[in-house]
Amino acid sequence: MELMLKAVENIPLIQKGDDLADLIFKRADLKDNDIIVIASTVVSKSLGLTFYLSDLVPGAEAKRIASLNNKDPAFVQAVLEESLEVFVESPFMLVRNKNHHVCINAGIDNSNVGGGRLLKLPCNPDGCAAKIGQKLEELTQKKISVIITDTNGRAFKEGQTNVAIGLYKIKALRTWIGEKDLFGYVLEISEEAVVDEIAGAANLLMGEAANGYPVVIVRGLNLYTQETAGIREFYRKAEDDIIIQGLLELKNQKN
Amino acid sequence: MELMLKAVENIPLIQKGDDLADLIFKRADLKDNDIIVIASTVVSKSLGLTFYLSDLVPGAEAKRIASLNNKDPAFVQAVLEESLEVFVESPFMLVRNKNHHVCINAGIDNSNVGGGRLLKLPCNPDGCAAKIGQKLEELTQKKISVIITDTNGRAFKEGQTNVAIGLYKIKALRTWIGEKDLFGYVLEISEEAVVDEIAGAANLLMGEAANGYPVVIVRGLNLYTQETAGIREFYRKAEDDIIIQGLLELKNQKN
Numbered sequence: 001m002e003l004m005l006k007a008v009e010n011i012p013l014i015q016k017g018d019d020l021a022d023l024i025f026k027r028a029d030l031k032d033n034d035i036i037v038i039a040s041t042v043v044s045k046s047l048g049l050t051f052y053l054s055d056l057v058p059g060a061e062a063k064r065i066a067s068l069n070n071k072d073p074a075f076v077q078a079v080l081e082e083s084l085e086v087f088v089e090s091p092f093m094l095v096r097n098k099n100h101h102v103c104i105n106a107g108i109d110n111s112n113v114g115g116g117r118l119l120k121l122p123c124n125p126d127g128c129a130a131k132i133g134q135k136l137e138e139l140t141q142k143k144i145s146v147i148i149t150d151t152n153g154r155a156f157k158e159g160q161t162n163v164a165i166g167l168y169k170i171k172a173l174r175t176w177i178g179e180k181d182l183f184g185y186v187l188e189i190s191e192e193a194v195v196d197e198i199a200g201a202a203n204l205l206m207g208e209a210a211n212g213y214p215v216v217i218v219r220g221l222n223l224y225t226q227e228t229a230g231i232r233e234f235y236r237k238a239e240d241d242i243i244i245q246g247l248l249e250l251k252n253q254k255n
Numbered sequence: 256m257e258l259m260l261k262a263v264e265n266i267p268l269i270q271k272g273d274d275l276a277d278l279i280f281k282r283a284d285l286k287d288n289d290i291i292v293i294a295s296t297v298v299s300k301s302l303g304l305t306f307y308l309s310d311l312v313p314g315a316e317a318k319r320i321a322s323l324n325n326k327d328p329a330f331v332q333a334v335l336e337e338s339l340e341v342f343v344e345s346p347f348m349l350v351r352n353k354n355h356h357v358c359i360n361a362g363i364d365n366s367n368v369g370g371g372r373l374l375k376l377p378c379n380p381d382g383c384a385a386k387i388g389q390k391l392e393e394l395t396q397k398k399i400s401v402i403i404t405d406t407n408g409r410a411f412k413e414g415q416t417n418v419a420i421g422l423y424k425i426k427a428l429r430t431w432i433g434e435k436d437l438f439g440y441v442l443e444i445s446e447e448a449v450v451d452e453i454a455g456a457a458n459l460l461m462g463e464a465a466n467g468y469p470v471v472i473v474r475g476l477n478l479y480t481q482e483t484a485g486i487r488e489f490y491r492k493a494e495d496d497i498i499i500q501g502l503l504e505l506k507n508q509k510n
Binding site: 001002007088102151154155158161162172173191192196197201203207213220235236241242243244245246247248249250253 | 488499500505
């Protein structure tokens with residue numbers, strides 16, 4: 001069994017209005033079952049999701065949180081506008097963003113943008129993945145899956161990895177439940193977060209700095225599905241998540 | 256840029272005393288800078304780390320926790336004996352194991368073991384990785400890195416992924432701090448958890464069920480280091496970890 005990952009070369013700096021599917025199609029010889037992993041930064045840039053802090057007017061809540069975490073109230077306002085719920089206010093902001101993804105600062109990024117601008121995550125990454133995937137399937141006449149990724153920190157450990165935030169024609173989880181183990185026992189609890197594993201693997205080629213590659217092709221897996229696939233099934237409900245309960249308890253004590 | 260992952264075929268069922276380096280060497284044509292990813296289950300089996308619950312005598316603490324989480328007190332005793340600290344007691348046990356790895360049930364596993372036995376994680380996975388890596392470097396005369404992995408759940412999201420728990424000649428984190436971004440700005444906070452990304456990527460080939468592959472070769476990265484590399488630098492200190500503080504707060508409220 002083999003798996004191959006290949007960075008797409010010579011993707012230009014992405015501007016608002018660029019057609020990512022077309023840019024990828026012209027630079028890659030895609031095959032059936034290829035999974036195209038795309039950094040959310042280029043998706044956001046193609047959608048023109050850049051903004052200036054000076055255009056935001058911080059409200060009372062943004063000012064309150066900014067006084068706790070020493071951030072610019074306008075930046076806190078930007079984070080709040082992208083968030084459904086705030087789990088940690090200080091020393092950093094950990095939120096559930098509008099697409100239910102739990103991340104620092106709602107994923108607002110200031111690297112690789114330029115001109116003092118900030119960049120938001122796409123508000124519907126599944127929709128973005130579908131748009132790119134459908135066009136790639138039309139152009140290539142192949143079965144193509146798409147994963148849109150974001151860079152995230154993790155619980156308990158230093159360092160960031162890439163994770164999936166938007167999906168097209170690939171399921172978030174591969175289930176081993178009901179499969180038999182080496183000795184014939186039925187596995188009970190195993191669901192593999194394949195799309196995060198693929199996102200992380202792609203990050204090994206993407207890099208973070210100026211010589212980065214925002215698009216990686218993953219070849220050799222058999223995970224294409226015609227079923228509707230979306231990222232939402234991935235996120236644990238707050239009431240089932242003891243980590244969120246602990247974080248909210250700390251937040252309530254502080255306030 | 257390309258990355259290739261290849262499962263090592265025909266690894267037999269591992270027994271106590273088996274020489275994993277020798278088994279891998281005979282089945283793989285290794286090259287300089289190859290990273291050998293090995294599931295901890297086969298490392299534990301080669302070390303004979305299986306046990307029977309009937310051999311354990313649960314103490315008062317094990318009985319107390321078992322009464323909360325409806326587990327066998329002997330199983331709770333086994334988890335406690337492998338743990339430095341318990342962050343969650345019920346409905347499941349989340350602990351820091353003796354090697355500082357935060358995981359459910361101290362990583363004690365009952366799948367793919369057979370005979371009603373359970374399997375513990377190696378107590379010094381860096382040491383195990385070094386032993387296998389040194390022998391592979393001797394046998395091949397190549398520069399070889401080793402990552403030993405365990406399957407783990409994650410915060411906020413359903414599903415498990417493989418993570419690194421032991422390292423040889425590869426650093427846990429790849430730093431982008433000080434590198435310049437596309438627009439010349441210096442990146443400030445980017446450290447990439449490359450060994451977890453590699454562990455997760457390998458899991459895409461490993462699988463969980465009877466047709467699994469416990470050893471995967473990763474080729475195409477340039478992460479070999481002569482420096483001493485260990486997994487401990489990876490784990491965030493409890494006092495810096497707001498998630499652990501939240502979990503301990505909930506635990507204290509219950510007790």
